[in-house]
Amino acid sequence: MNNCESCSANPPAESKARGWVRRAGPALGALAVAAVAASSAGCATLGAKPWDHDLLAEHAMQVDPYPLETRVDAHIYFSKEASSGGRSFAGGGCGCN
Amino acid sequence: MFRKEKTLKISPALAATLMICCACARATEFDLSQYRGKVVYLDFWASWCGPCKQSFPWLAGIARSYASKDLVVVAVNVDKDRSRAEQFLNDYPAGFPVLYDPAGEIATAYKVTGMPTAVLIDRVGHVRFQHSGFLPKNEGEYDEQLRILLGESAR
Amino acid sequence: MRVQLKKSDPAGVRRALAAAAAGLLAGGPVRAQSPQSDPPSTTVDSALLVYHEVNRVQAIEPEVNVSHKIDDDRTFSFGLAAGSLTGATPFGAVPSTLPQTYVRPYKVIPLGTPVTVTSASGGSTVVLIPPATGAKTRTLGASWVVPPGTYPLEHGFYDRRLAGNLGWEQALTQWLKLDGGVAYSKEHDYRSESAHVGLARDFNGHNTTLSAGVNYESDLSFPIGGTPTPLTEMSAQWKGPNTSLHETDAVLGLTQVMNRRWLSTLSYSFSELHGYQTDPYKVISVVDPVTGQPTQQLYENRPDSRRKQSIFFDNKIHVATDVIAASLRGYEDDWGVKSVTADLRYRWQPDPDYYVEPHLRYYRQGAANFFHNYLVSGAALPEYASADSRLAEFHAQTYGVKVGMPFDETYEVYMRVEYYDQHGNGSPAGAIGQLQQQNLFPDLKAYTLLLGFTYAF
Numbered sequence: 027m028n029n030c031e032s033c034s035a036n037p038p039a040e041s042k043a044r045g046w047v048r049r050a051g052p053a054l055g056a057l058a059v060a061a062v063a064a065s066s067a068g069c070a071t072l073g074a075k076p077w078d079h080d081l082l083a084e085h086a087m088q089v090d091p092y093p094l095e096t097r098v099d100a101h102i103y104f105s106k107e108a109s110s111g112g113r114s115f116a117g118g119g120c121g122c123n
Numbered sequence: 124m125f126r127k128e129k130t131l132k133i134s135p136a137l138a139a140t141l142m143i144c145c146a147c148a149r150a151t152e153f154d155l156s157q158y159r160g161k162v163v164y165l166d167f168w169a170s171w172c173g174p175c176k177q178s179f180p181w182l183a184g185i186a187r188s189y190a191s192k193d194l195v196v197v198a199v200n201v202d203k204d205r206s207r208a209e210q211f212l213n214d215y216p217a218g219f220p221v222l223y224d225p226a227g228e229i230a231t232a233y234k235v236t237g238m239p240t241a242v243l244i245d246r247v248g249h250v251r252f253q254h255s256g257f258l259p260k261n262e263g264e265y266d267e268q269l270r271i272l273l274g275e276s277a278r
Numbered sequence: 279m280r281v282q283l284k285k286s287d288p289a290g291v292r293r294a295l296a297a298a299a300a301g302l303l304a305g306g307p308v309r310a311q312s313p314q315s316d317p318p319s320t321t322v323d324s325a326l327l328v329y330h331e332v333n334r335v336q337a338i339e340p341e342v343n344v345s346h347k348i349d350d351d352r353t354f355s356f357g358l359a360a361g362s363l364t365g366a367t368p369f370g371a372v373p374s375t376l377p378q379t380y381v382r383p384y385k386v387i388p389l390g391t392p393v394t395v396t397s398a399s400g401g402s403t404v405v406l407i408p409p410a411t412g413a414k415t416r417t418l419g420a421s422w423v424v425p426p427g428t429y430p431l432e433h434g435f436y437d438r439r440l441a442g443n444l445g446w447e448q449a450l451t452q453w454l455k456l457d458g459g460v461a462y463s464k465e466h467d468y469r470s471e472s473a474h475v476g477l478a479r480d481f482n483g484h485n486t487t488l489s490a491g492v493n494y495e496s497d498l499s500f501p502i503g504g505t506p507t508p509l510t511e512m513s514a515q516w517k518g519p520n521t522s523l524h525e526t527d528a529v530l531g532l533t534q535v536m537n538r539r540w541l542s543t544l545s546y547s548f549s550e551l552h553g554y555q556t557d558p559y560k561v562i563s564v565v566d567p568v569t570g571q572p573t574q575q576l577y578e579n580r581p582d583s584r585r586k587q588s589i590f591f592d593n594k595i596h597v598a599t600d601v602i603a604a605s606l607r608g609y610e611d612d613w614g615v616k617s618v619t620a621d622l623r624y625r626w627q628p629d630p631d632y633y634v635e636p637h638l639r640y641y642r643q644g645a646a647n648f649f650h651n652y653l654v655s656g657a658a659l660p661e662y663a664s665a666d667s668r669l670a671e672f673h674a675q676t677y678g679v680k681v682g683m684p685f686d687e688t689y690e691v692y693m694r695v696e697y698y699d700q701h702g703n704g705s706p707a708g709a710i711g712q713l714q715q716q717n718l719f720p721d722l723k724a725y726t727l728l729l730g731f732t733y734a735f
Contacts, residue, residue: 073485074538076238076255077201077230081539083171085684086601086625086633087594089533089543094325094343095694097359098728101339102329106700106722108643108669109609109617113590114531114545116455116478117487121535122172122238123256123350123452176317236483256452258350 076121083120090115155248160277161193162269165242167230169201170211172238178257179215185269186219192273193246199224201238243268246277318687318734319347325730332723335365335435345445353447355459361439366400366431368720370560370665372652374572375426375712381405381514382432382559383503384420389413400434407514419514429720432559439465453480457491469498476529485535489545493527501558508579509659512561521554539596549586556580562665563652570711573655578664580648586611601625614647615669623680632683637696639676645669651706651718667720672702678726687734694728 074082085091093115104110155163166182168175186196196219202208203225212221224230233242237255245251252268322344329337343357371380384398389409396404398420409416424430445459458475476491499505504517531545556579564574592605607619620640627633646669648662678696702719709718 072537073482073535075227075230076235076240076483077167077169077224077227078538079238079484079535080169080171080203081596082535082541084596084601085687086603086627087541087596089541089592089594092323092692092730094323094341094357094730095728098325098327098339098341102327102698102726103641106668106698106724107617107641107674108611108613108615108646109588109607109619109641110549110586111547111588111590111607111609111619113547113592113607114489114491114529114533114543116476116489116531117480117533117543118535118541118594119484120171120173120238121480121484122174123258173317260350 079119079121082118083122087118089118155244158195158197158244159248160246161195162189162246162272163242163244164194164196164269165233165244166196166198167201167224167233167235167238167240167242168198169238170204170207171202174257175211175239176215177259178239179217181257181259181262181265183216183218185266189269189273194269194273195219197222199229201225201227201230241265243272245272246275321345321732321734323730323732325728328727330725331365332725333366334431334722334724335363335367337361337363339439351449353445355443355445355447357443357445359439359441361437361441363435363437363439365435366433367435368429368667369432370562370578371424371430371575372563372565372572372665372713372718373424373427373429373716375715376571377426378424378430378572379421380424380430380432380512380575381419381421382512383417383514383516385418386415386516387418389416393418398434399436400432402434405514417514417516421514427716429717431720437465437467439463454478455480467499467501469500471496472525487531487533489529489531489533491529491531493525493529495523495525495527497523497525497553499523499554499558503558505554505558506577508556509576509663512575512577517558523551523553523555525549525551541594543590543592545590545592547586547588547590549584551584551586553582555582555584557664557666560664560666562650562663564655565652565710565713567654567656568711570709570713572652576653576659576663578666579662580664581613581662584611584613599627601627609643613669614645615643617641617643631685632681635680635682637676637678637680637694639678640673641675642673643671645671651709652713654710667702667722670702670719672700672719674698674700674722680728682730689734690730690732692728692730694726694730696726696728698722698724698726 081087090096100111164182164185166178168178182196182198185194198217198219198221200208200221200223205223205225208223222229233240235255239257240253240255241257242250243252251272322342324342325340327337327339327341329339339359339361341357341359343355345353345355347353371378384404387393393404393406398404400422402420402422405419405421407417407419420434422433441461441463443459443461445457447455447457449455455478456476457478458473460473461471463470472493472495474491474493476489478487478489480487498520499522500520505519505521506517527547527549529545529547531543533541533543536542558577560578561575562578563572564576565572586609588607588609590605590607593603595602595604603621603623603625605621609619610616618641621638623635623637625633625635646664648660648664649666649669650663651665653659653663676696676698678694680692680694682690682692684690700722702721704717704719704721705714706718
């Protein structure tokens with residue numbers, strides 16, 4: 027709703043508890059399925075052999091190769107937009123040790 | 124990174140197979156038979172592998188110290204780009220033979236599960252220890268394993 | 279089972295074996311000496327941001343981050359950031375065909391002090407507010423006039439920020455990593471402290487990583503002029519006491535090596551905020567139901583609870599000698615804001631010594647359910663209302679290019695230039711009276727320059 031001349035009522039009623047669980051459900055389900063699949067043998071086809079991690083070891087292939095730049099961008103967009111993003115930064119790389 | 128030692132005891136069947144292969148004179152097969160009677164430290168490495176930069180000075184050291192006791196260090200490089208491997212060798216001189224395995228066939232044969240991987244083969248050709256990863260703080264343990272194998276006689 | 283190589287390159291294998299048999303090195307002299315240098319254990323990342331909004335705010339922000347490997351298992355890091363922001367900014371009031379006067383608290387001085395200054399920052403005029411009976415202090419306000427047809431901006435806006443963080447990363451086992459950190463940020467009217475901890479577990483020979491992290495943040499707001507009572511009229515009176523805000527975030531991530539050239543990350547994050555989330559400097563205009571002329575400016579009000587969720591999908595794909603970074607983020611919260619972000623970078627690197635990386639970002643958000651461009655006089659006041667364009671419906675594009683020169687793993691220099699264009703609906707249907715001829719969305723255009731230098735030793 028952009029503007030509402032006769033807006034006197036509260037925002038449209040929507041069961042908050044049910045709402046977010048319903049919306050998060052598919053996402054959590056997808057992640058759970060992916061996690062189970064990833065850790066089971068079925069996902070052994072996805073990936074690269076340990077000696078084939080050459081390209082993955084490159085700097086630009088890391089999940090967050092320029093953390094300072096990421097932080098600067100997050101700060102700018104947080105100041106100018108309503109969203110804030112939570113990203114995870116673990117994984118990838120040469121897989122050594 | 125902390126790493127638990129994984130010592131792989133090869134089953135007699137697999138050991139026999141490796142021995143058979145080692146006895147094989149076919150050029151398409153990776154041939155360790157020339158080192159029968161010596162202890163072989165087979166090290167799988169790559170230019171892009173960070174821990175390899177720490178392992179190489181140590182490998183050069185043991186190759187030097189234990190050569191008289193019949194230790195042979197053979198480094199198997201898995202780089203797809205040979206020039207990268209050669210650049211690494213300029214910065215971290217080896218002092219031991221280097222084999223090139225860009226297609227990963229030797230790595231596959233030895234079931235390499237991580238980088239780097241060390242395969243310790245005794246004087247009779249059995250794989251006695253195999254560990255993936257290299258940690259300077261575990262150099263004592265690696266050394267101990269070598270002394271065990273070097274102390275054995277070639278039956 | 280025979281351990282057998284393919285016959286595809288018998289000559290090559292023969293050569294390799296021959297070299298081995300001869301005990302020769304393949305490349306480099308036989309020289310058992312220590313290498314030139316140990317691998318770098320310390321990395322210093324520094325960057326300078328220059329931010330310039332057209333006719334709005336400008337900011338300069340230097341940042342530095344130092345990361346040091348204590349040993350194979352443990353890494354320590356600390357970072358510092360400073361920022362200076364000045365300029366003019368919209369504050370929620372709608373434009374008008376008539377000149378508009380606004381007022382805000384400026385300073386509190388002891389009663390009896392002669393007032394010699396007549397103008398405050400940003401071209402505003404100092405206004406004397408009659409002191410309350412028995413008070414020992416008096417308030418000075420700052421008032422300013424916005425000419426007709428101009429989008430109202432608050433000038434003399436300034437902020438200085440100093441932030442620091444400490445981080446720790448430790449490998450617990452070959453497969454399990456722990457990380458944690460604390461952060462602190464102080465501006466002249468806001469303070470934030472936070473702590474986070476996370477775990478990452480590798481599977482499938484380091485091809486799969488599952489990670490989870492939590493963050494807790496506690497903020498204190500002490501605006502210039504105090505905290506206004508929500509939905510009361512804009513005035514120069516000194517307002518209420520400080521307020522606080524607490525936030526808890528959780529992130530779940532799954533990173534998967536898809537193949538030798540493709541790394542994919544999927545993460546889900548959830549945040550809960552409780553406390554003061556209103557912008558104490560922003561107002562919403564109440565307009566005449568016929569003419570659309572502003573009759574009052576009321577301080578805005580936002581709910582004191584907010585629940586956010588987002589899903590983030592990121593990909594790094596190696597193509598020839600180049601890398602594509604493509605990500606998608608979906609976001610929604612219980613304030614009614616929904617957004618989608620698509621980000622694409624193509625790192626063209628024909629040579630190891632330099633790269634050129636064009637960048638495209640597309641962002642689209644829907645309005646918060648209590649966002650209104652204005653309120654209409656005569657109608658009952660809603661419980662929550664904000665005219666802050668950051669909560670409005672809009673889309674934004676970023677166009678940028680980054681040029682960098684990496685050198686081995688020792689240092690890298692880069693420069694990034696970007697243009698950000700935010701555009702909303704300045705002419706909503708149903709606008710009243712004079713508002714029909716006004717642009718109700720303060721379009722934002724900003725240029726950024728980022729200079730970076732990384733050094734590892």
